[in-house]
Amino acid sequence: MKKNKQQQNSVVGSLISIVFAFIIFSIVLTNAPVWAQDNKNDLVITTLFDSKSSNKDLKTGWGFSCLIQGTEKTILFDIGSDDAIINMDKLRINPASIDVLVISHDHFDHTVGMPAFLKINKKAKTIFVPCDSVKICNNVFTTGAMGTDIKENALIIKTAKGLVVITGCAHPGIVEIVQKAKQMFPKDEVYLVMGGFHLSMEREIIVQMIVSDLKKENVRKIAPSHCTGDYAESVFKKAFGADYIPGDVGKPIVIEGAFIKAIK
The missing domain is CATH 1.20.5 (Single alpha-helices involved in coiled-coils or other helix-helix interfaces)
Known part of the structure; x- marks a missing residue:
């Protein structure tokens, strides 16, 4: 018993x-991070710092930073706050795994976190303005310095679905940056434009014209954030409908099959 x-x-x-x-x-x-999927054909872009997040555990504020994964090199685009590094930790991203740091322009809300990041990651190649157009790795390029008073660099990623254009603040003009991307790659359509569009202080009629111009450029999807402004974001949302992607720190934008075939 x-x-x-x-x-x-x-x-x-x-x-x-x-x-x-x-x-x-x-x-x-x-x-586990939602991008921890064993699919090397996907492009994953995660905003690490900005003013809005649906995840209350993540830091938000004035500034911009995003991480690009799935490309040959892992790229950090801007780092506008030390809080971006705190968010990396919460999202289980190792800063030391990043290969390249690209700075769009030298304003504090895009550069403040650089010293803290470079203290952790001493191997990352850093690209910042003023500079000419650079091929960072296969399918990833910078526009080179654009603008007059404020020089700014944007990122272009060639995918099987079209060009992905990422901007910091778009001081030279978001339409002009998109047009530059199309000039560099005339055979490609623009699949996604994301980042800061610097429209928060613009008149409503100017915002409406810019949205209209981007539609004329056949931009497929739009993900405005940072300095775009609430009014401009609402106009983009109405114009693009289901193809509008709201800014959301920590929530990845996944482009499935981005590198499903060789891109020349």
């Missing part, structure tokens, strides 16, 4: 261990 009770206790203990292990495994999966 005593032996049977010991066997029962042993079985119960084993079941508890299995259930506990399953719960822990489930938590690990739940907390």
Whole structure:
């Protein structure tokens, strides 16, 4: 009788261990980054710092930073706050794994986090204005310095679905940056434009004209954030409908099959 009770206790203990292990495994999966998928054909862009986030655990504020994964090199575009590094930790991103840091322009809200980042990551190649157009790696380029008073650099990624254009503040003009991307790659359509568009202080009629011009340039999807402004974002949302992507720190934009075929 005593032996049977010991066997029962042993079985119960084993079941508890299995259930506990399953719960822990489930938590690990739940907390794993959503971009941790073994699909090398996808392009993943994650905003690391900006003013809005649906995740209350992440830091937000005035500035911009985003991470590009899935390309040959892992790229950090702008780092406008030390909080971007805190967010990396919360998103389980290792700053030391980043290969290239691209700075769009020298304003504080795009550069403040540089010293803290470069202290952690001493190997990352840094690209910042003024500079000519640079090929960072396969399918990834910079526009080179644009503008007059404020020189700014934007990022262009060639994908199977079209060009992805990422801007910091678009001081030279968001339409002009898109046109520059199309001049550099005339055979490609523009699939996505994202980042700061510097429209928060613009008159409503100017905002409406810019939205109209981007539609004329056949921009497929739009993801405005940072200095774009609430009014401009609402106009973009109305114009692009389901192709409008709201800015959201920590929520990846995944372009599936971005590199499904060789791109020349």
